[in-house]
Amino acid sequence: MAKEKNVEIKNNNIDISIGKEEKTVLHAENLTKIFGGLTAVNKINMKVKQGQISSLIGPNGAGKTTVFNVVTGIYKADGGRVLFKGEDLAGNKPHQIIKKGIARTFQNIRLFSNMTCLENVMAGQHCRSQQGTWSAVLQTAGYKHEESVIRKNAENRLKQVGLWRFRDELAKNIAYGNQRMLEIGRALASNPDLLILDEPSSGLNDKESEDLIIFLNSLLKENLTILLIEHDMNVVMGISHWVTVMDEGKKIAEGLPEAVYSDPQVIEAYLGKEDEEEEY
Amino acid sequence: MKKVNILIMITIVLLIGVISIPVVAADKLPVVIGLQGPITGAYAIEGEMAKQCVEIAASLINEKGGILDGRMIEIRVVDDACQPKAGALAAMKLISQKDVVAAIQTYGSSVTQPGADLYEKFKKINMAYGAGIVELTRKGYKYFFRMCSSVDKQGNFFANKVVPLFNAKKIAIMHDNQSFSAGLAEYTKIGLQSKIDAGEVEIVYYDAINPGESDFAVPLTKLRETNPDIIYFTGYFPEAALVVRQARNIGITCPFIGGDSAINSEFIKIAGLEMAKGCFMTQEPMPSELSYSKSKMFLEAYQAKYGEIPSSPWAVYAGDSLNVIAYAIDETGSTDSDVLVDYLKNKMNNFNGVTGPIGFDERGDRTGTLHTLYVVNDKGELEIYNP
Amino acid sequence: MTTRDIINNIKQTVKTKQKWPIPVIITLFVFFPILINNSYIIDVAFFLGFYTLLGLSLNIVLGEVGLFDLGHMGFAAIGAYVTAILNTSFGISVVILLPVSAIAAGAFAYLVCSPVIHLRGDYLCIVTLGMGEIIRLTLVLNPFGITGGPNGVFGIDFPSIGTLFVVDNSIKFYYFIWIIVGFVVLALVRLQSSRIGRAWNCIREDEIAAESTGIDVRSYKLLAFVIGAALAGVAGNVYATKLMIVSPESFDFMESCLLFCIVLIGGMGSIPGIIIGAAAISLFPEIFRTFAQYRMLIFGAAMVLMMIFRPEGIWPRKRGAIELKSIMTKAGTENG
């Protein structure tokens, strides 16, 4: 299984002309999530197009992360539904959803701190392997082969995110920026079709965020679709093909970056917020 | 490489173990007899007392010049903390010391069991001083002897002597789910069966309390509602004392009769004299009641050394076990187990020990122990009850 | 020379990859009973093996997955009683009962754990604790008169293959338990480095991340419990055949606590650590028996000091290249 994926990736070096591809990968319909009294996400509609980088932006507490958590099955939607490649994701557990091809990262990095970087990435392929207890105990040929494949993929991914030199370091011991990359590497290890990144550039310095932008663009060549939550306007404008803006749980605008950027509502809700922040 | 570490560590640890084992005395002169008892743990007191008794008994013999013309008796104590696992290890510890000719076994039936199996396997005479459950002597052990009496005898004594004495119709039996007391309750029931069938008596209450607990208000209230003529509590003294107190507090006035582990000085201390006095117990002769020539000597020696006479009859049985074994060795002039077994079971009868005449039947049970009914008098002493 | 030094030395020898210790140690180990001609010490070594087996079984649940299990002795009790009852009342050979008791304990674990597996940390801890107590109490209360109540069940046979080979003395038992332990260790080492082991550790590190990395947290937790319980069941079986009696007080809360300590003193998830921990727990009382009543007192103090000066355990698991390297070479050869 994992092997085939691998091959597929290798052959997939055709450059997709950005924006042409119109096939919808992820489709959220009237997505609603309520915590106790407050409606964190209110009837959100959004589409994520194949082979594009879409962004979900908005001020703190707009409910961006909640959308992600509903999509990836950590929270259960209170209304509406999420379609992935036309299939309703309702009732799927997170570990089933990643198997379907949606991998994610977390806002506050969640790595397996006391495991080595390589192990972290290897763990990322769990859903792409199926050897059981007995074959592991008896070290069957099938098991050895799968393990070697996992190992090879892990190496490739680790090289891809540029952390090969840290392969035997414990995840908790590497620098913050590297931890972010490692988390992305772990997500990529499951060979996803849709990669969901929760504020990947937060806590990175300019250099690092630039590298990140380049890296994300390079991922598109793997026929990946990327959905990211972002604060940093520059990052968003730099790479997004499609931007959705949320505020207080509602969608207030969506469109091409430029359009959104000049949208008065967005400026009011989003940039206005930033002014306030500056005052304090 | 992991394995290497494992192995190294194990050997290190085991070597420490080896070093720490007491070295077996090279000098074979003394006759070594093992004592296995709960030196630590919840019943440490029983073990401690048994140790003292055995030492006294040994010293009395040694003062007279030992046995087998001039060989001293040496006691080797091992601790089983009153746990089966520790019991098995303790037994092994004695067995593995080649110079130990016989073992005096421990307090508590479930601990005695694994020990008995091991001694049997290694053909070592072992004599139990505090294991009441009947099954022990029903398993055809050859080398196992029981100095104390088994619970069925006591059960029958209660059924045939005590019940008529109080001419009781409604009987309440309470035990605490531990080997000995559950067994005693069980065999009392069996002993009563004939009377029950004849419709003379009925068991109105038969239930267990949890050992180690302190609050028996609930079971006692239940018991009160059945208003029995007598209560038979087969458990141990700590619970017995509380049961009496709480029973009296909630207005149960009928006679309280305890099994042989229920009443001792501790019982009186805990229950308080005002509650304890007038409580009965079915018991083999208490140390204080022992009036045989040998017991006098023994108890004086004990008092001289420890300032009081042993409060537990089991401890004295431990001492007597030593006497019997020593006597047998002296008579047969041999320390060979089979010879001794043959002598103890077939030839020896009515050896007069501290606890009276001693003999053993084929199964290894002691013959000729008589139960009596004791009562706590106003001075808080146990005296034989004669109405 | 503190334990720390000893361990460091050994670690050195291991690091410097000297091959000589292995055969030496193994031979020492194999011939130990013949060298030490003292059945008491051999029995102590047997019980060391017994506790190692239990420690390893608990280590799967506590060390690998990080689930607090304070009722683990209950599973051993299931194994022991299944063996005892089936053997004494139906005369089934205890060797056959070895897998049976494993399966019984495993199945039991599956049944009782599946409803509570979602509980976190201390809640799971108290539930397992309660479960252990329930098992013990039920055994005492002798349901349907099969568990023999407080007396327990006795007269259990020795393990034997027909009549030609019978495990009937300390030395044979010593080999019996340590061979089992050997196999278990081998299996666990392999599991640790497999995707199963990784998944377990992921759950220990961060459940949510594990879940969204594609690990079915619930079923992997259950798997750990079932395997752990099954091994405990095996231990129980051996215990029953060794002592020839099983009685409830051998499986009380204190014992479960000791198992807990074995894992933590040895070092979570570290197999050599577990064996050291087992040694510490099972040999300590034996070695210090001469101290009689002060023994457990010292023991308690030792546990506290241990945690103060080496909280990660005597021999914590060293994560790193070694295990992965081996796989890498395999990968190389197979895909080259």
Add this chain to the structure above:
Amino acid sequence: MKVFLEQLLNGLTTGSFYALIALGYSMVYGVMKLINFAHGDLFTLGSYLGYTILVLGTAYTTSYLGLWGGMVVTMLIVATCLALVGTLLERIAYRPIYSSGRLPLVVSALGASIFLENSIMVIWGARPQAYISEVIPAKILNIAGLRISIIQIIILILSFILMSILYYVVQKTTFGAAIRACAIDRNTAALMGINIGTIIFFVFAVGPALGGMAGVLVGMYYRKITFIMGWNYGLKAFTATILGGIGNIPGAMLGGLLLGVLEMLGSVYISTAFKDVFVFLILILVLIFRPTGILGEKVAEKV
């Protein structure tokens, strides 16, 4: 009915013992996230200290202070000693390893428990001790056919007072607010300028103090005390803590009383012997259907 009321009273009496001990567990857990296994043995220690004071001091206590005065003084001395021991325990066995995670703490707690239990055995001996009757008001009242011993009433009243004081302190005062804040999030509380040191001191002083007093009360009520009773009471009290919602102080009180009554009901209507099985079953059921206990509030995991 009469029987039921009597039993209810007994249930509440044992319940209040559990509650007093449970408070110790709950407070420590709330602040430290540590199951203080040694707490049960602190309770035993309190019981033995009370015994010694009463036995040695009978002459003084009864002659100078009278029965009641003697009792009060004993209580106070025991409480102080236990507060001391508790804080010492924290300093020696727990403080050095806060940094190294929770599991080492658990082991250390177990070790401390074994140590305490056996030191008690070494000091006072293995045989059970009994509170002497002279120092205990042993009168039995007969109210409307109900037989109630004075000591029972004392226990109920005293534990009620103690608990209501604690309840007031924790729920109504700023200091209490600080404690609750720590229970929710220690680090944030520290950032808010709450002195964690003081809180920890308070928790490790008051918890054992209450436990110790419970110990004295148990001694006075049942007279018999053994060095192993800590396990039993500790286990029950801990169960009570979870039942009420661990880390939640009113919860501990409720849980304790509830457990006492449940036990009573269990042994009346099911079987005395199966009582504990019944109790643990209830506990497990509660945890399955309300994992955070009765009063514990549900906290959503922030992702």
